[in-house]
Amino acid sequence: MKKTLKKLQPALLVVLLAFTCCQQDDVHMNDNNTSAKGNSRMITYEELKAMPKAISMLESLKEQRRKKSVYNERYDFTVDTTEIFLVEIGDYHSLTFTISRDSAYTDVTENLVLNWEPYEDYKTYMAEYMLTEEEKEKIADGEYVDTKDKERLLVLPEFSPSTILKSAGGAGEDQIIMVDGICYKGMWVRDESYSGIPGQIEKSKFKWVYLPVPCPEGHLDPSYTEGNHPGGGGPTNMPIFNTPYPISQEPITNMPGPGGYNGGTGNSGSPYNPIYTKPRVEIAIAHPRECKKIKDALDSNNFRQEVVDLAGKVNDPVNEYGAGLDRFGNVIPFPPGPEIQVPIPFGTPSFPNGYIVVSHTHNNSIAGTLSVFSIYDLRNIAQFLFDNHINDGTFVATLSTAKGTHYALTINNVTKFKDFFFYLSGSTNPADAQKILISAKNATSISKKYFENTTGNAIISESDTNNMNVLRGFLEFLNEANMGVSLFKTQANFQNFEQVSLKRDGSIQFSTCP
Amino acid sequence: MQHKRHITGILFSLLPVFLGSVSQAKAQQLSVVSPYQGTWHYQNGNELFIVTLWKEGDSLLGHYKMVTINSSGVIISTLYNSRKLYNANSQIKWPPVINTSIVDFSASGVFLDNTINYENVSSLAGDIRLDMQQTSPLTIHWKIKKGKGIRLINEPELNIPIDIILTKVSNEIDLE
Numbered sequence: 001m002k003k004t005l006k007k008l009q010p011a012l013l014v015v016l017l018a019f020t021c022c023q024q025d026d027v028h029m030n031d032n033n034t035s036a037k038g039n040s041r042m043i044t045y046e047e048l049k050a051m052p053k054a055i056s057m058l059e060s061l062k063e064q065r066r067k068k069s070v071y072n073e074r075y076d077f078t079v080d081t082t083e084i085f086l087v088e089i090g091d092y093h094s095l096t097f098t099i100s101r102d103s104a105y106t107d108v109t110e111n112l113v114l115n116w117e118p119y120e121d122y123k124t125y126m127a128e129y130m131l132t133e134e135e136k137e138k139i140a141d142g143e144y145v146d147t148k149d150k151e152r153l154l155v156l157p158e159f160s161p162s163t164i165l166k167s168a169g170g171a172g173e174d175q176i177i178m179v180d181g182i183c184y185k186g187m188w189v190r191d192e193s194y195s196g197i198p199g200q201i202e203k204s205k206f207k208w209v210y211l212p213v214p215c216p217e218g219h220l221d222p223s224y225t226e227g228n229h230p231g232g233g234g235p236t237n238m239p240i241f242n243t244p245y246p247i248s249q250e251p252i253t254n255m256p257g258p259g260g261y262n263g264g265t266g267n268s269g270s271p272y273n274p275i276y277t278k279p280r281v282e283i284a285i286a287h288p289r290e291c292k293k294i295k296d297a298l299d300s301n302n303f304r305q306e307v308v309d310l311a312g313k314v315n316d317p318v319n320e321y322g323a324g325l326d327r328f329g330n331v332i333p334f335p336p337g338p339e340i341q342v343p344i345p346f347g348t349p350s351f352p353n354g355y356i357v358v359s360h361t362h363n364n365s366i367a368g369t370l371s372v373f374s375i376y377d378l379r380n381i382a383q384f385l386f387d388n389h390i391n392d393g394t395f396v397a398t399l400s401t402a403k404g405t406h407y408a409l410t411i412n413n414v415t416k417f418k419d420f421f422f423y424l425s426g427s428t429n430p431a432d433a434q435k436i437l438i439s440a441k442n443a444t445s446i447s448k449k450y451f452e453n454t455t456g457n458a459i460i461s462e463s464d465t466n467n468m469n470v471l472r473g474f475l476e477f478l479n480e481a482n483m484g485v486s487l488f489k490t491q492a493n494f495q496n497f498e499q500v501s502l503k504r505d506g507s508i509q510f511s512t513c514p
Numbered sequence: 515m516q517h518k519r520h521i522t523g524i525l526f527s528l529l530p531v532f533l534g535s536v537s538q539a540k541a542q543q544l545s546v547v548s549p550y551q552g553t554w555h556y557q558n559g560n561e562l563f564i565v566t567l568w569k570e571g572d573s574l575l576g577h578y579k580m581v582t583i584n585s586s587g588v589i590i591s592t593l594y595n596s597r598k599l600y601n602a603n604s605q606i607k608w609p610p611v612i613n614t615s616i617v618d619f620s621a622s623g624v625f626l627d628n629t630i631n632y633e634n635v636s637s638l639a640g641d642i643r644l645d646m647q648q649t650s651p652l653t654i655h656w657k658i659k660k661g662k663g664i665r666l667i668n669e670p671e672l673n674i675p676i677d678i679i680l681t682k683v684s685n686e687i688d689l690e
Binding site: 322335339340341342343344358360370373374375376377378379380381383384386387389423424426427428430433436437440441444445447448451452 | 626633634635
């Protein structure tokens with residue numbers, strides 16, 4: 001991350017914040033003219049914390065994100081709060097954050113922009129850029145990329161009814177509001193009561209809540225309502241807070257204007273204030289040593305072709321397929337079967353041998369296909385390791401599945417990997433007794449939590465058709481197990497690899513191997 | 515003083531509430547004994563499969579053994595016992611080989627079969643499910659499945675029973 005910051009710094013010094021020369025008067029997404037009036041720099045989360053309203057806005061988004069992550073994957077995105085791009089001009093400022101999504105949205109580079117509206121609050125926008133991979137790398141390296149015709153700024157409405165209801169808390173007690181077609185009325189309800197205790201004076205706590213109520217007659221008549229939030233004109237009878245998502249695909253020039261602040265009184269077509277931002281991309285870096293292991297292993301004796309061939313056999317309804325590469329470069333095909341049985345590689349004490357690569361498929365079984373490695377794949381790899389059947393420093397496991405997933409797995413920390421499965425070690429050292437007990441209990445508990453599927457509700461399940469869900473669960477498992485394993489996502493040609501890991505907020509990070 | 519009397523009055527008035535809470539808590543503790551906890555049997559001819567289950571935190575843990583019995587039900591010999599020494603030179607015994615969680619009337623989790631002996635493989639592993647069946651006598655449906663994954667060639671199949679009905683014979687836990 002620091003490397004990325006260093007790379008970005010030169011670019012940030014030349015940031016483009018001009019009041020003039022824009023395709024639109026109020027939106028400046030990537031101007032190439034430096035404004036003498038403005039000041040822009042990267043800030044850290046520590047500095048961000050000095051902006052309580054910005055933190056409050058982010059907390060609101062994070063809360064929504066957690067809910068979405070659980071209930072609706074479509075809304076899932078991650079706001080990176082470790083490095084923020086700050087623009088300050090007079091009493092106005094904006095904050096630009098990188099955003100990442102786990103799912104298919106990511107053809108577009110998205111940034112979250114919080115734009116300070118003096119005397120009001122932050123308004124939230126989504127800046128979108130259609131960038132090629134080359135352009136992303138240039139931006140990450142601090143070079144200017146012309147994003148004209150590749151950029152747009154969208155209003156990011158508040159999209160959680162609960163948040164909107166919270167923000168509407170100042171409405172009068174008799175005020176009925178509508179959120180996503182449901183009418184709510186604010187009222188005080190008894191939160192805690194002590195009145196049931198004899199002799200105790202009646203004492204209750206009340207809290208203000210919005211509860212669903214029948215919509216008033218005539219509420220569908222536009223003249224009855226005041227329009228969408230924010231903004232909108234007309235008579236104020238019942239505010240409507242619609243929460244469309246995906247967010248409106250209309251550019252900001254076509255969005256309902258805020259009315260008022262910028263001189264407009266209705267749908268002015270302008271944002272509240274000028275918005276200054278610039279594209280920010282985050283290119284994570286994969287672990288070079290583990291990436292090299294994969295490349296070297298697959299390059300050895302053209303083993304990549306073996307793995308590609310296996311990827312073409314995943315649709316077999318009965319059999320899994322597999323192959324191994326030993327340390328002498330011998331390719332060893334594994335006999336196909338409902339489960340892959342790995343032969344012990346030939347070796348002698350003078351010429352110890354072990355697998356460098358063990359590759360297999362998860363076939364299109366009627367019982368379902370697990371789109372990631374199973375706990376028993378890992379357990380048996382550990383057993384091979386304890387029995388010296390794999391070459392620990394260079395070992396790579398690959399997997400192709402009938403669900404279209406392709407992975408490579410490396411052991412980045414052999415000690416951790418062995419510790420997790422230590423109960424398989426067969427150690428006769430009395431000093432290892434406690435370690436064996438702890439390992440068995442820990443491994444069985446974590447296996448139970450993530451993989452046990454007699455009820456069909458496992459976190460990592462064959463029946464889950466959402467590969468990203470399964471991957472996220474698998475990464476959570478790897479994190480909790482702390483077993484020193486790195487996972488890489490790839491395609492059927494096994495040419496390019498992205499390390500996959502979990503960010504602190506639970507979203508998936510993809511880091512490209514160099 | 516008036517004020518003090520008032521507080522005392524309140525305290526006395528609250529006493530039944532506190533006492534009620536305490537007696538309620540005790541009653542709950544007494545009723546929390548899991549029906550899974552105890553010793554379970556499955557007999558096939560002169561072989562008796564004995565499973566011992568106990569609760570530890572939120573988990574239901576267990577061990578099993580297979581013994582032979584005579585016509586009077588007296589144990590003649592032990593064929594295997596999952597709670598054996600970890601290995602011949604070891605000072606310690608195997609940790610629980612059954613690790614499940616109870617949801618309603620079903621306990622599910624993972625098990626180890628440490629009764630096999632192949633190469634250096636000391637155990638096989640898989641999923642286990644114990645469904646409560648009938649209450650008089652108390653029975654559970656023991657069903658296990660070997661975990662699916664790559665494995666060493668010619669690895670043996672499970673040695674312990676796969677699909678049986680166990681009958682509860684005691685609430686006591688005897689691990690010997």
